[in-house]
Amino acid sequence: xxxxxxxxxxxxxxxxxxxxxxxxxxxxxxxxxxxxxxxxxxxxxxxxxxxxxxxxxxxxxxxxxxxxxxxxxxxxxxxxxxxxxxxxxxxxxxxxxxxxxxxxxxxxxxxxxxxxxxxxxxxxxxxxxxxxxxxxxxxxxxxxxxxxxxxxxxxxxxxxxxxxxxxxxxxxxxxxxxxxxxxxxxxxxxxxxxxxxxxxxxxxxxxxxxxxxxxxxxxxxxxxxxxxxxxxxxxxxxxxxxxxxxxxxxxxxxxxxxxxxxxxxxxxxxxxxxxxxxxxxxxxxxxxxxxxxxxxxxxxxxxxxxxxxxxxxxxxxxxxxxxxxxxxxxxxxxxxxxxxxxxxxxxxxxxxxxxxxxxxxxxxxxxxxxxxxxxxxxxxxxxxxxxxxxxxxxxxxxxxxxxxxxxxxxxxxxxxxx
Amino acid sequence: xxxxxxxxxxxxxxxxxxxxxxxxxxxxxxxxxxxxxxxxxxxxxxxxxxxxxxxxxxxxxxxxxxxxxxxxxxxxxxxxxxxxxxxxxxxxxxxxxxxxxxxxxxxxxxxxxxxxxxxxxxxxxxxxxxxxxxxxxxxxxxxxxxxxxxxxxxxxxxxxxxxxxxxxxxxxxxxxxxxxxxxxxxxxxxxxxxxxxxxxxxxxxxxxxxxxxxxxxxxxxxxxxxxxxxxxxxxxxxxxxxxxxxxxxxxxx
Numbered sequence: 028x029x030x031x032x033x034x035x036x037x038x039x040x041x042x043x044x045x046x047x048x049x050x051x052x053x054x055x056x057x058x059x060x061x062x063x064x065x066x067x068x069x070x071x072x073x074x075x076x077x078x079x080x081x082x083x084x085x086x087x088x089x090x091x092x093x094x095x096x097x098x099x100x101x102x103x104x105x106x107x108x109x110x111x112x113x114x115x116x117x118x119x120x121x122x123x124x125x126x127x128x129x130x131x132x133x134x135x136x137x138x139x140x141x142x143x144x145x146x147x148x149x150x151x152x153x154x155x156x157x158x159x160x161x162x163x164x165x166x167x168x169x170x171x172x173x174x175x176x177x178x179x180x181x182x183x184x185x186x187x188x189x190x191x192x193x194x195x196x197x198x199x200x201x202x203x204x205x206x207x208x209x210x211x212x213x214x215x216x217x218x219x220x221x222x223x224x225x226x227x228x229x230x231x232x233x234x235x236x237x238x239x240x241x242x243x244x245x246x247x248x249x250x251x252x253x254x255x256x257x258x259x260x261x262x263x264x265x266x267x268x269x270x271x272x273x274x275x276x277x278x279x280x281x282x283x284x285x286x287x288x289x290x291x292x293x294x295x296x297x298x299x300x301x302x303x304x305x306x307x308x309x310x311x312x313x314x315x316x317x318x319x320x321x322x323x324x325x326x327x328x329x330x331x332x333x334x335x336x337x338x339x340x341x342x343x344x345x346x347x348x349x350x351x352x353x354x355x356x357x358x359x360x361x362x363x364x365x366x367x368x369x370x371x372x373x374x375x376x377x378x379x380x381x382x383x384x385x386x387x388x389x390x391x392x393x394x395x396x397x398x399x400x401x402x403x404x405x406x407x408x409x410x411x412x413x414x415x416x417x418x419x420x421x422x423x424x425x426x427x428x429x430x431x432x433x434x435x436x437x438x439x440x441x442x443x444x445x
Numbered sequence: 446x447x448x449x450x451x452x453x454x455x456x457x458x459x460x461x462x463x464x465x466x467x468x469x470x471x472x473x474x475x476x477x478x479x480x481x482x483x484x485x486x487x488x489x490x491x492x493x494x495x496x497x498x499x500x501x502x503x504x505x506x507x508x509x510x511x512x513x514x515x516x517x518x519x520x521x522x523x524x525x526x527x528x529x530x531x532x533x534x535x536x537x538x539x540x541x542x543x544x545x546x547x548x549x550x551x552x553x554x555x556x557x558x559x560x561x562x563x564x565x566x567x568x569x570x571x572x573x574x575x576x577x578x579x580x581x582x583x584x585x586x587x588x589x590x591x592x593x594x595x596x597x598x599x600x601x602x603x604x605x606x607x608x609x610x611x612x613x614x615x616x617x618x619x620x621x622x623x624x625x626x627x628x629x630x631x632x633x634x635x636x637x638x639x640x641x642x643x644x645x646x647x648x649x650x651x652x653x654x655x656x657x658x659x660x661x662x663x664x665x666x667x668x669x670x671x672x673x674x675x676x677x678x679x680x681x682x683x684x685x686x687x688x689x690x691x692x693x694x695x696x697x698x
Contacts, residue, residue, distance in 0.1 A: 258478075396565070396630045399628075
């Protein structure tokens with residue numbers, strides 16, 4: 028069933044990408060006229076993707092509008108038709124001074140080589156505390172905006188993901204925003220599908236150089252895309268410096284039959300005290316508006332990939348039948364091969380004595396046969412010193428008495444081999 | 446008697462086959478990626494079979510080979526065994542190893558026949574079961590960990606090892622024997638069986654077939670002697686030493 032669904036989804040994606048490419052080419056002419064065309068997929072108004080029960084009424088929107096600069100967009104946080112705040116993202120790759128009260132530092136945004144993601148990085152010192160922000164703005168395969176941000180201060184890093192979906196153009200949008208976004212639907216949708224298409228290992232390697240491992244890991248886990256991941260590719264990734272937690276994420280999403288990326292049900296996590304949950308947890312937070320690409324991504328609902336101060340991940344985890352369960356399999360041990368063939372001594376039997384050979388038990392019955400030396404008509408007597416073995420063996424059978432075979436009547440006796 | 450020995454061998458092989466099947470089932474259940482395991486294996490299970498040479502150089506064998514038409518080399522025969530290895534470090538394993546080598550030969554007196562000129566026959570059986578604890582040193586990394594969830598086994602890994610333990614043996618003769626004082630032929634059975642200390646040195650190579658399975662070639666030499674008791678009197682310790690050469694399948698667990 029899962030395989031069928033995966034194929035269906037894959038086929039749908041492929042078709043959607045094809046449609047998107049056609050749409051893209053059709054819209055290329057108009058898009059090239061627009062400033063901020065590289066941001067095509069992001070243009071529009073967004074709202075946090077969360078179950079309705081968790082969505083505050085009249086949730087703010089995040090509206091992204093183009094500017095005359097292709098790398099620059101405006102980001103406005105809008106609520107009830109009013110602009111609460113505006114930010115600018117300049118993805119030219121140039122360091123920009125941080126414009127915030129009591130904070131100094133720089134921030135930088137830059138496009139990925141395939142222009143499908145934006146990497147964010149900021150170093151700010153606020154009130155004597157230095158914090159580093161790393162982020163990735165990306166599209167999901169379903170055209171949702173993924174905002175992955177990690178903030179490190181001291182030794183710890185806290186990574187959170189916000190997922191936004193298209194909110195359309197509400198009637199009460201400010202007119203300037205509305206006019207900037209109207210008429211873009213076809214090109215925007217196509218750009219989103221293209222931006223959300225599968226990424227390859229090249230993109231992962233690049234992301235690992237542009238963002239922190241925790242952020243890249245969260246991005247990959249959130250995308251949930253399966254990779255064509257074989258041993259050779261893994262080695263290439265490792266040799267390219269891709270961190271372990273990033274390759275772990277790739278392995279996890281590529282092998283869903285073994286690993287499950289756990290999304291804890293929001294209803295059970297909402298407003299849950301962080302210290303209430305032991306083990307892996309995904310803290311849910313309500314981030315206050317406005318949206319800040321270099322702060323905590325604004326979303327009325329969000330969930331984090333938290334990492335504590337010791338670096339142990341308790342955000343995204345692997346299910347009990349995944350990572351943890353793997354090592355929980357019982358070892359195939361404690362079953363050494365002990366071969367115990369059957370035993371069966373015959374009671375009342377004789378012995379084999381060194382230098383003397385067989386010594387029958389007292390009272391044992393013969394077989395009615397007697398032995399004779401090989402190649403001899405019959406033994407003259409038994410009881411004289413007689414070699415029972417080869418000359419080199421040094422063993423001999425000595426007797427203390429002599430007994431004629433004939434005296435035993437019908438007994439089987441031995442004689443030298445004729 | 447022959448039937449009983451054959452039955453024991455069948456049970457032993459059945460046990461070995463069951464172990465292989467069980468290990469394969471566990472291995473399948475754990476799954477693998479495309480050319481990699483989901484994490485570094487923590488244990489290995491090896492099932493192997495091959496040939497075990499018995500030195501058979503003690504006086505018990507000397508008398509046996511002189512009286513009966515059996516040679517020392519006749520005590521060499523097929524062997525099979527298993528080993529459970531626990532990963533200690535990337536290039537070191539601790540393992541528990543059990544093997545079985547058994548031969549059963551139909552013999553008769555070299556120099557005597559019965560009064561009807563028929564052979565005076567016996568069955569001589571030697572069974573050896575060394576049980577040893579070993580350390581195995583891999584001369585190259587067994588693989589490469591990529592992160593914590595992927596482990597790529599190396600294609601070929603040579604190794605050496607050593608261990609100590611004990612060897613259980615049974616030397617048994619059943620059939621017709623000559624009372625050298627009277628010449629009377631009687632049916633009888635003699636057996637000596639006990640444990641003796643053992644040490645062994647070994648070397649081999651693991652050749653990866655799939656991430657979960659490797660072929661293992663193994664050569665080892667076992668030094669072991671044990672008391673002769675039971676129905677045998679006056680003999681020195683029995684020589685249970687010898688080399689063995691096996692080919693097996695290793696499951697990474």
